[in-house]
Amino acid sequence: MVQRPSWLARLWVTAVWALVGFFILNLFAMIATVVLDSFASRWLGTWLPLGWTTRWYGSAWDEFQLGDVLIVTFEAVFLVVLISGLLGVPAAYALARRDFPGKRLVMLLFLLPLLIPPITYGIPMATVLYQAGFAGSLSGVVMANLVPTVPFVVLVMIPFIEQIDPRIEAAARVFGANTPRLFLHVLLPLLLPGVLAALLLVLVRTIAMFELTFLTAGPTSQTLVVALYYAVFAAGVRAVQSIDAMAVIYMATTLVWLVLALRFVNPTQIVGRAKRA
Amino acid sequence: MAIHAADFRELRLDRLSRQFGAMNALNDVSLTVRRGEFIALLGPSGCGKSTTLNCLAGLLPATGGGIFLDDRRIDNLPPEQRGFGMVFQNYALFPHMSVRKNIGFGLTMRRVSKAEIARRVADAVALVRLQGQEDKLPGQLSGGQQQRVAIARAVVVEPPLVLMDEPLSNLDAKLRLEMRAEIRRIHTTMGGTTIYVTHDQEEALSLADRIVLLRDGSVRQVGTPDELYNRPAHLDVAEFMGFRNRVPGRVAQRDGDQVIVAVENATVVAQLREDLAPGAEAVLAVRPEDLVASDDGALVATVTSTEFRGRDHTGFARMADGTELVFHSEHSAPRGSIVRLRPAPERTLVFA
Amino acid sequence: MTALAPSLPQRLGLRMSLAARGVDTLTLLMLPAAAFLLLLFVYPFLYGLWISFQPKEGGAFANYGRFFSDPFLYDTIWSTLRLALPVTLVNLLIAVPIALRVRLMRRQRVLTTILVIPITLGTVLVAQGLLNYLGPQGWFNRTLMAAHLISSPVRLLHNYWGVFLSLLITGLPFTFLLTLSYVSGVDPALENAAATLGAGAPSRFRTILLPLLLPGLAITFCLSFVQAFSVFPSAVLLGAPSGPTRVISLAAYEAAFEQYDYGLASAIAMIMGAVQLGVVVVVLAGRGLLYRGASGGKG
Structure with missing residues (x-):
């Protein structure tokens, strides 16, 4: 049948x-x-x-100074998320709503850091950051990580903003909303889901970003993934279980945010918006 | 024309069913299509007409029943072995192939020789009147031209059966009329058999030799356009065919199919469509154009609004028991006025 | 604009002519982000290009000359290509049939979620996992030995295959998700149409799907290749970083942070970028020959 x-x-x-x-x-x-x-x-x-x-967790915590590493990680990630939101969302708004001469060039500027692998541009960038005195500190790590995350926010937000009908904003204007009120009462609530999704993705990507942090971090500004790299690199010095305990802590911090992010976004968005290229 | 449909006697759907999970999209649909017929599958969206077509094409496996071409059972064949031609709703032209390649695709798949393909494609192009467009890509054609390519692609393989899935729904009104005539002309020219899915009753009435009216996955009525238009078998068929007015009443007298129905404190002469004995509750169904304002009209109602239609007016009125009526009148009836409406006895039908 | 301090009518004129071209206050919202990228992305790139021509000794091209005369350096191009090209091809060859099946599924989310995990965890964690899993005492070798497929453990670590497999695990999901998005963009009605016209599954793939997918697959190939070509941590942790998996990014890193020769490091980074660009240009030039319009329906 x-x-x-x-x-x-x-x-x-x-x-x-x-x-x-x-x-x-x-x-x-x-x-x-x-x-x-x-x-x-x-x-x-x-x-x-x-x-x-469970003793490996205790020893990993002490041996790798995970307390400090976690604090640095969260500081760096928090700053990256905040700044990439502040820089990226307005830029995405402008690019989604306006056509202007040279827009394609600007779009290219935002696409390239996502298409070129971090290690390729990371070395000259780290050189510049070292010469400017930022590398080796938290600010250097944050700046380096912002290079791919700002464009990421822009490219995730542009289609999101484009699908918000501009007539809604026009309607709010007609009904007498001034710019701050328009932003607060109309735009912000409409943009919030998209911003939240984009920033959660930035968060996941930044925790896992190895290359740029590795190139710019000093001894006191290592994030978890870089500390893990050094531990695996120097395997044999410490017990394998201890390194694995650290790896589990790293996995936990990443996956918690991933699970949270997946409540708001499609998994494929984590790969980025490369298709728009 | 050199394109002729392949020969067969009849296509038979035998208690065809299709379930999606617990839902019956298609319920024991039986139908026999003779060679050369133009059949329209008509019904509102979700009635199962597209499901029937997809089962026929082999794009959707049936979950019960069978499909027979003459005595050969074909419902277990994949679509590529059924040899039917199909015209899709959005045409589904291959965007990377020229018009020529698109039309020749089915022949290429059948390993027809190059010279033969060239000859038959040229015939098909002539049939749909697309000469000079052969080397364009589908993206460079207008909607109507794409439609012609889709038809040519389906008929060039000379299939026993051409399936069409709402082929006109993406065209504007003027083009739709033009293509309607074209589809009928091509059907006649090649002597083919066509099964045509549509939700537009006007399209079905003007194109089809027979209409199959589907609702909720079941066949409600099969008949000629005249039968469906004038003698719908059920109330829901009547509603779909434009009997917009439904007036509840009670059968007072019956003489064969001729009945007198009591409505409020008047009586209406009408034609019985379902078996009802005197005293039974009934529903009168009548088209707006058969409900005319007249001094001896039996239905009394208050006008709620009127619309100018050009030649006459469409009036909306409400009877004392709340029944809404739509009628035609030569003059605009003022709002709030009382009208007496007379249903034309020959064209007023009575259902259970 | 204020620094120029033009007279009022002129300023109005400028603003209006800018507005006529679509530039207004709202457009300026993109300036901070653009400025940031100019400063931290474009400028370092140009700076790197400049210092790569400022070697510690020798003429302007001494850094490049050194790279291409020292086999320890120029061999890295070959060893990286030897990893990146096969991995990318294998990824693509696996991803396409899977994507073709998965697009027919209604609930793709579970699968895509699972596949996002290795991308999210990143190369370092995958390296540590593979060190456990593929080791001589790891589950992989134990299973093969228990099944009597091999008699002694296969060596999969600290050589070419360790890096290859780690690139497969992190690269395949990336390639797959990109491929899936292209595959989903092809209108299923096209395949149905081909089927009713007598094309069986292999013919449908050859005549309809493949030609429509090729441009997207070319892009996917480029992006996956560029990722694989910049392999770094797994080449160190799972490979033989002084031997067959001495990849180009490692050479650049060593020049910068072990020899502190930023000029040479930048030169190597530029060469790395140029090789990536070269492969991408070749692939996209081939893509230029393909049909690139809409792939029907959703496309």
Whole structure:
């Protein structure tokens, strides 16, 4: 009765899903080994650890000064989110609402930092920041991280603003709202969901941004991901479980925000708006 | 013209059903289409007409029943093996192919020789009157021209059956009339069999040899345009065919199909469409143009508003029991005035 | 504008002529962000270009000369390409069939959410995870040995394959999500039309989907390639950073932060950018030959 696809077609579909399953299985297994190892008293040459403990978290906290690292991370991330919002949203508003000569050039300026990988532009940028005396401190880390996040906010917000009917603003004007009131009562509530989504994505991306922070951070301005890199780099100095405990803390801080962000945005937005290029 | 439809005797849908989860999109639809017929599947949106078409094309597997071309069962074939031609609502022209390539696509897939393809494409282009546009991309054509390409692409393979899914819905009113005539002309020229989905009763009436009226996934009535227009079998069919007035009453006398229905304290002569005995409750259905203001009119109502229509006026009125009426009158009746309306006895139908 | 202090009528005239071209106060809202990027993105780039021609010793092109005469440096281009090109191709070859299936699903969100995880976690964490997972005692090798597919652990770390696999894990989701957005842009009615005209699944892919997708796939290839070409932490942590996976970004990093030769570092960064640009230009030039209009319906 129901159309029966040929065995070849069914084999193909099965193969494709098997591939997806295989990828996801390996992904989860990889994450699971990190989590399990961070709770393992000893894990060598067996399928599962021999015993369980939470002491690695304590030792990781002390060994890697995670308290300080977390404070720096949150300071940096908070500043990046705040400033990229303040710079990006008005720019997106202007670009969404106005056509002006040279707009394509400005759009290119906002696209390039998202298309060029951070390490490519990061080295000359770090050089400039070192010479200006910003690198090695929190301000340098924040400035470096803003380079991709400001354009990101702009490009995420432009389509969001474009879908808000400009006649709503015109209507508010007709009914006598002046500019501050227009902003407060009409624009802000309309923009808020988009701004929230964009900034949550900035937050997730900044926590995970390794290259730019790595190039500009000094010993006192390391974020979690950079500290993790150094710990993995110097593996052998500390117990693996200790590094894994740190990795789990890092995963937790990232994934909490990711889960929160996914309540507001489509997962594909995390990849960016590259398609608009 | 060199394009002729492939030969077959009849297409039969046998208790065709389609479920989406718990919902019955299509419920035991049975229909026999003879070769050369132009069939319109008519109904409001969500009635199952597009589902029927997609099941026929093989784009949607049926969940029950069967489709037979003569004695061959085809509902288990994938669309590419059914060999029907289909015209899609948004034309679905391949945007990266020229008009020529688009029209020739089906022939290429059938591995017809190059010379044969060139000859038949030229015939199809002539059939839809698109000479000179062969090398353009679909994006460079107007809506009407795209429509012609879509039709040519469907008929060039000389299919036994051409399926059309609301092909005129994206055109403006003037072009729609023009293309309507074109579709009928092409159907006649190639001697094909066409199944045409539409929600526009006027389109169905003017194009089809037979209309299949669907509602909620079931066939409500099958008949010629004249039958559906003048003798709808059910009240919902009548409503869809433009019987806008529904007046509740009670059967007073019956003589064959001729009945007298008591409405308030008057009586109306009408035609019985469903089996009702005297004394039964009934509904009168009548078109606005068959409800005329007249001194001996049985229906008394208060005018609520009128609209100028050009040749005459459309009036809106309310009877004492709250029944709303729509009628035509030569003169504009003032608001609040009392009108007496007379339903034309031959064209007033009675349903249960 | 005030610094110029023109007379009032002139100022009005300027403002009106600007307004006529669409420039008004609202447009100026984009200035802070644009200025910020000019200062921290464009200027450093130009500055880097300039100092790359100011070597510590030798003529203007000494840094570039040094790069292309020292195999320890110029080999990095090759070793990076050797990683980035195959990974990008493999990613694309896996992503396309999956995206073609997934677009038919109503609920794609679970899958896309899972796939976003490795992108979000980033390369460093994936590196640490793979160090555990792919190691000689890791689950991957244990499973293969338990299934008697291999008799001794495969070496997947601290060589080419470690970096390759990490690029696959972080790159595939990125490639897939981009591909999915292009695939979803093709009107399904086109495929239906092709099917009613007698095209089976392979023909539909060859004649309809592929030609319509190729321009998008070219863009996806470019973006994925550029990401893979700038591989850095995983090449150090999972590869052999002094051997086969000595990638170009590592050479630039060493020049800048171990030898403090910013001129050479910038020169290497410029060469890295140029190679990326070169591959992108080649791919996009090929794309110029393709149909690039709307892909029907939603396109």
